[in-house]
Amino acid sequence: MLHSKLATKCPFLGRVSRDFLKHCGASLRIFSSKCPVMSSVLRETAPGAVPASVAGPVSDAAVQVHQPKKNCPFHGSVFPCRRDCVSPHGNHCSLDFTTPVMVPSLLGEGEKPKASKCPYSYMFEKVQDKDKVTLQRTEEPEETVKSPVCDWQKNSGVFDYDGFFGTKLDKKRQDNSYRVFKTVQRLAHCYPKAENYYLSKDGTIREMKEVTIWCANDYLGMSRHPDVIQAASMTAEKYGVGAGGTRNISGNGILHEALEASLAKLHKKDAALLFTSCFNANDTTLTVLGKEVPNMIYFSDQGNHRSMIDGVRHSGVEKKIFRHNDVQHLQELLSAADPNAPKLVAFETVYSMAGTISPLKEMCEVAHKYGALTFVDEVHAVGLYGQHGAGVAEEVGLMDHVDVVSGTLGKAFGVHGGYIASSKNLVDLVRSFGAGFIFTTSLPPMNVAAALTSIQILKGEEGRMLRAGHRASVSKVKKKLVGEGIPIGHAPSHIIPIEVNDATACQAVCDDLLKEQGIYVQAINYPTVERGQEKLRVTPSPKHTDEMVDQFIDAVLTVWNKHGLPLKPEGERHLPVTSQFSHFLETQAQHPPVAEPLPHVFQQTVAA
Secondary structure: OHHHHHHHHOOOOOOOOHHHHHHHHHHHHHHHOOOOOHHHOHHHOOOOOOOOEEOOOOOHHHOOOOOOOOOOOOOOEEOOOEOOEEOOOOOEEOEOOOOOEEOOOOOOOOOOOOHHHOHHHOOOEEEEEOOEEEEEOOOOOOOOOOOOOOHHHHOOOOOOHHHHHHHHHHHHHHOOOOOOOOOEEEOHHHOOEEEEEEEOOOOOEEEEEEEEEOOOOOOOOHHHOHHHHHHHHHHHHHHOOOOOOEOOOOOOOHHHHHHHHHHHHHOOOOEEEEEOOHHHHHHHHHHHHHHHOOOOEEEEEOOOOHHHHHHHHHHOOEEEEEOOOOHHHHHHHHHHOOOOOOEEEEEEOEOOOOOOEOOHHHHHHHHHHOOEEEEEEOOOOOOOOOOOOOOHHHHOOOHHHOOEEEEEOOOOOOOOOEEEEEOHHHHHHHHHHOHHHHOOEOOOHHHHHHHHHHHHHHHOHHHHHHHHHHHHHHHHHHHHHHHOOOOEOOOOOOOEEEEOOOHHHHHHHHHHHHHHHOEEOOEEOOOOOOOOOOEEEEOOOOOOOHHHHHHHHHHHHHHHHHOOOOOOOHHHOOOOHHHOHHHHHHHHOOOOOOOOOOOOHHHHHHHO
């Protein structure tokens, strides 16, 4: 693409091979800044070496100074030469300076050639050494065109940054892991409907189509709840749309403190701390605990989210990775560790891609047996599980087994932000030492007010009704997909992975569902999942009607068959008991916690 772009704009490079541009871009860069045509485009060419010689006998015409011709804005013609130029790295290209090639005029009407400003009139001189000719730059003329490129970039020895970036991106495109974002605008008034915008090549909107979303993390549709919207709107009108700074510099308000108190109470902890995202919360908390607690050892589930992986890495502590949800392997690693060393076991309750749920009871019991803290990510569980929406730990009556819990305000709660909840001292340690918290602008008051309202709603009867409807919708979609032979990952959570296991096919199914069927379900490719485990991640909501479910099943089956993907045999089209949430509860649940009255902290702050 870059070669064709140059060819259409530059009369000199119009017939240069792609191989030459690839390997000799650094040499050409020296002179590109002097050419008004090349300076705007040559920086996009691939990185390469400076050509040092031209092999074989060459006539004087090979290096003669170009003479002005009427068809070129500078000289009118170029003289390519097919002499198999050889770069220092042995890369061959073919230029032909011996045969004049007339090119279309690039001059405007009445415009005169500016031969004195063309780099090709002075940049080469002939230096012969037996059978070898090298090309060297001569003195520049006094009058030159100013370059838009910084002086330090003119040096041919400078690393070709853009070329390197382009090469890396090309590799991602080739292995089908390059991400192209869908332009989908969700509609608050008719959730889960959305507007899908198709963009033309020049980036302008050319078409809009209404689609149904089947992959959002706004699991209960709380982002469009009228009370949540009103709370955000009223707060924005009173306090503005921004926080104004970090929590330490004008970014701490009464709403922030109220939300932290509400979250601490939700999870039955002493304190909570807000972050701009749960990625930030996980990364910062694990980094701080690892750096500040001497001789800490981390034990991390193999399937953990990247935010937890980064936190473990950034802490710099010794780490042990146990197989996903494998309690026995975790116990083996813990038993082999220094019994006197501080330890922390980090895992999630609901895993966002596979849809699995951790054996929370066994994991916590083994961790505490060996004196380890438990760090539990409930990002895909808060709002969806438990009597008050506190997550899987509340659902199975094990909230007191979790030492540190992290969660998000941006999924089932439908707003934005993340948090941790734990003991007062642990939270204060992270608050005092966590760079990811200290140096980040705090959440805007409007977001905080919306989150407070959403949590309040999901703690109450409306929340319980939404959760019941959500589970019914998930169960219905699972059964229908299995009944049609569509292969799904059998896991007990609300996440339904349709297993495609091929990157190209997965993206093709995603694209066709959107363009042909009006169904948006995102393809999940590497690095989110391992290569060969590509899938469509389906997340039904309580707002997906029976009609929508039937349309979805028909659409998936149509596109699946179109691409010749395999269906399950008739004898295997059943839903195993392990994929049913009720089975998980039977293996994990203890006595449910006693319900508590809903807090009134938000009403008090608004009244104030």
